[in-house]
Amino acid sequence: MKIGKVLQVQREKRHWSQAELAEKLSISRQSISKWEQEVALPSFANVVAISDLFKISLDDLIKDLWSEVK
Numbered sequence: 001m002k003i004g005k006v007l008q009v010q011r012e013k014r015h016w017s018q019a020e021l022a023e024k025l026s027i028s029r030q031s032i033s034k035w036e037q038e039v040a041l042p043s044f045a046n047v048v049a050i051s052d053l054f055k056i057s058l059d060d061l062i063k064d065l066w067s068e069v070k
Helices: 003-013 018-025 029-036 044-054 058-062 065-069
Strands: none
Touching: 003 029, 003 044, 003 058, 018 029, 018 044, 044 058
């Protein structure tokens, strides 16, 4: 599963809007939208913050990301 889909699934499991997630991460709602649409990728700092917020491992969050970059 790609990072954008993981992000969306985790967000929706918590019944959070994109705006609510963005507020928790101190970023814009547009950034969340771009990540979920796979238009952009979060910075490493944001990946760590997302992992902490959702209490999921970095591996579970980004395991398919490396194959996308190659």
